[in-house]
Amino acid sequence: MENLEELKTYLRRYAAERDWDQFHSPKNLSMALSVEASELVECFQWLTEAQSENLTEQQLRAVTDEIADVQVYLVRMADKLGIDILSAVQQKILKNEVKYPAEKVRGSSKKYTEYE
Amino acid sequence: MENLEELKTYLRRYAAERDWDQFHSPKNLSMALSVEASELVECFQWLTEAQSENLTEQQLRAVTDEIADVQVYLVRMADKLGIDILSAVQQKILKNEVKYPAEKVRGSSKKYTEYE
Amino acid sequence: MENLEELKTYLRRYAAERDWDQFHSPKNLSMALSVEASELVECFQWLTEAQSENLTEQQLRAVTDEIADVQVYLVRMADKLGIDILSAVQQKILKNEVKYPAEKVRGSSKKYTEYE
Amino acid sequence: MENLEELKTYLRRYAAERDWDQFHSPKNLSMALSVEASELVECFQWLTEAQSENLTEQQLRAVTDEIADVQVYLVRMADKLGIDILSAVQQKILKNEVKYPAEKVRGSSKKYTEYE
Numbered sequence: 148m149e150n151l152e153e154l155k156t157y158l159r160r161y162a163a164e165r166d167w168d169q170f171h172s173p174k175n176l177s178m179a180l181s182v183e184a185s186e187l188v189e190c191f192q193w194l195t196e197a198q199s200e201n202l203t204e205q206q207l208r209a210v211t212d213e214i215a216d217v218q219v220y221l222v223r224m225a226d227k228l229g230i231d232i233l234s235a236v237q238q239k240i241l242k243n244e245v246k247y248p249a250e251k252v253r254g255s256s257k258k259y260t261e262y263e
Numbered sequence: 264m265e266n267l268e269e270l271k272t273y274l275r276r277y278a279a280e281r282d283w284d285q286f287h288s289p290k291n292l293s294m295a296l297s298v299e300a301s302e303l304v305e306c307f308q309w310l311t312e313a314q315s316e317n318l319t320e321q322q323l324r325a326v327t328d329e330i331a332d333v334q335v336y337l338v339r340m341a342d343k344l345g346i347d348i349l350s351a352v353q354q355k356i357l358k359n360e361v362k363y364p365a366e367k368v369r370g371s372s373k374k375y376t377e378y379e
Numbered sequence: 380m381e382n383l384e385e386l387k388t389y390l391r392r393y394a395a396e397r398d399w400d401q402f403h404s405p406k407n408l409s410m411a412l413s414v415e416a417s418e419l420v421e422c423f424q425w426l427t428e429a430q431s432e433n434l435t436e437q438q439l440r441a442v443t444d445e446i447a448d449v450q451v452y453l454v455r456m457a458d459k460l461g462i463d464i465l466s467a468v469q470q471k472i473l474k475n476e477v478k479y480p481a482e483k484v485r486g487s488s489k490k491y492t493e494y495e
Numbered sequence: 496m497e498n499l500e501e502l503k504t505y506l507r508r509y510a511a512e513r514d515w516d517q518f519h520s521p522k523n524l525s526m527a528l529s530v531e532a533s534e535l536v537e538c539f540q541w542l543t544e545a546q547s548e549n550l551t552e553q554q555l556r557a558v559t560d561e562i563a564d565v566q567v568y569l570v571r572m573a574d575k576l577g578i579d580i581l582s583a584v585q586q587k588i589l590k591n592e593v594k595y596p597a598e599k600v601r602g603s604s605k606k607y608t609e610y611e
Contacts, residue, residue, distance in 0.1 A: 148349050148350075148352055148353045148356070149349070150266055150267075150349070151266075151267070154349070154352060157356070161356075161359075161365075164365035164368075164369070165363065165365050165368040165369060166368075166369060167368075167375060170375050170425050172312035172313075172315050172316055173307060173315040173316060173318075173326075174307040174310060174311075174312045174314075174315035175312065175424055175425060177300075177303045177304045177306070177307045177315075177526075178304060178307075178420050178421075178423070178424035178525075178526060179424050180300050180303065180304075180333070181297065181300040181301055181303065181304045181417060181420060181529060181533075182417050182418075182420055182421045182424060183300075184293075184296050184297040184299075184300035184301075184333075184417075185297055185300075185413060185414050185416075185417030185418075185529075186414075186417075187293045187296065187297065187340075188293045188294060188296075188297045188410050188413060188414055188536075189410075189414045190293070191289060191290040191293045191410070192407055192410040192411050192414060193402050193407060193411075193607050193608045194290060194608065195290075195544070196288035196290045196291065196543070196544075197288075198290075199288050199289040199290035199293075200288055200289060200343075202289075202344065207344065207346075210289075210344060210346070211344075211346050211351045211354075212351070212354075212355055214337060214340065214341055214346055214348060214351050215348070215351040215352045215354065215355035215356075216355065217296070217300075217333070217337055218337060218348055218351070218352050219352060219355070219356075221330060221333055221334060221337070224303075224330065225330055227316075228318065228323065228326060228327075230323075230326070230327050230330055232330060232331070232334055233264050233265070233266070233270070234264075235327045235328070235330050235331040235334070236264055236270060236331045236334050236335060237264045238327075238328075238331065239328055239331035239332065239335070240264070240273070240277075240331075240335075243277075247281065249277075249280035249281050252280075252281040252282075252283075253280070253281060253282060259283060259286050259541050260541045260542065286541050291540055291541060293410075294409075294410065294536050294537075294539070294540035295540050295541075297413060297417075297533060297536060298533045298534075298536055298537045298540060300533075301413075301529060301530050301532075301533030301534075302530075302533075304420075304526050304529060304530055305526075305530045307526070308523055308526040308527050308530060309491050309492045309518050309523060309527075310492065311428070312427070312428075375425050376425045376426065380581050380582075380584055380585045380588070381581070382498055382499075382581070383498075383499070386581070386584060389588070393588075393591075393597075396597035396600075396601070397595065397597050397600040397601060398600075398601060399600075399607060402607050404544035404545075404547050404548055405539060405547040405548060405550075405558075406539040406542060406543075406544045406546075406547035407544065409532075409535045409536045409538070409539045409547075410536060410539075412532050412535065412536075412565070413529065413532040413533055413535070413536045415532075416525075416528050416529040416531075416532035416533075416565075417529055417532075419525045419528065419529070419572075420525045420526060420528075420529045422525070423521060423522040423525045423526075426522060427522075428520035428522045428523065429520075430522075431520050431521040431522035431525075432520055432521060432575075434521075434576065439576065439578075442521075442576060442578070443576075443578050443583045443586075444583070444586075444587055446569060446572065446573055446578055446580060446583050447580070447583040447584045447586065447587035447588075448587065449528070449532075449565070449569055450569060450580055450583070450584050451584060451587070451588075453562060453565055453566060453569070456535075456562065457562055459548075460550065460555065460558060460559075462555075462558070462559050462562055464562060464563070464566055465496050465497070465498070465502070466496075467559045467560070467562050467563040467566070468496055468502060468563045468566050468567060469496045470559075470560075470563065471560055471563035471564065471567070472496070472505070472509075472563075472567075475509075479513065481509075481512035481513055484512075484513040484514075484515075485512070485513060485514060491515060491518050
């Protein structure tokens, strides 16, 4: 798996071979994606922030698996909708550069929580 | 933005320039990621599955933005934990090939909902 | 358990007896609540809407358990923040009555998805 | 609004008056519920645990609204499935008392994170 493009192709074949395309409407995939994201939250819910920066090997393995699951469903959903993820990111980043210019952010008394 | 590696590097600089690293503990990033995943769910919550496969241009634009946000936080979190996303996916895929072999899945009376 | 008030009292004692209050910051409880909400989503993610209205006995039992979990964490979080849930609902309902008056909604060509 | 039963009745009429029942399949309601739960997470995502215990008035108002939204969708979903929330909670609590007996939990070296 060298890049997202290869992952997309792999996942297409994977679903086709199992006849699972019928379940993969964008609506359903959005649900599956958010479920995986929550399994990631579950890994961290009772940890302090400091603990979340120093995971045990077992915790790290669990987190790694969940990150993979989120990526898989994200690529699958984007493919189903004909969206190129890296282009989407590129566009979003340009918007954010305009919205939150670094030089204004650093000098500002505005709180981080007010930016989101 | 050619690949996830470039995105990782970009996001590091983006956070550093704004002094936002202090907020990006893995715990907090898991929360932000799941919030973005839910914004994706929000795009689909009142649509039928068929409608979710035929988005209007406006709906598609909103979905594209949310997909970008999920990818951004996923790369950011993986970076903070020293996880290589594509390797993580590779490992997970191998596990799934063993767990759900195509030839057994196709001939099976087992329901899709029982696989997850 | 006759009402939310009794549940609140029960959960206070339950946590105190186990020395679990230390983990129940509102931040952590919001994470736990969303994880439980996602477990509910997981019950429905591959079902059609029609299937979701005709659950098997086993599916219904799973859903019932998850609904209980969401209610438990919601009461716990509200208690920690001194929020009375039913008063909060009352206030929100009044806002919504003003925002979405029935007589205007019924006659409207506006789509449901545009109200949220 | 004196109790969950009254809220259920109110929400039935509210949806009927607006002809919104058609959108309220359990599948869709699970999505809406999780979206509201994530809006609660959003209130806390960049706060420290200590800050989450000392919200500003404005933050508390936002949290109160989101808690109301979660409760509303939870009651709506339970109603659609014929589930009595307080009975569901009662049953779940009994299971948890058996699973996590207070006297064993207190004396135990087991971590909280291992209980979930």
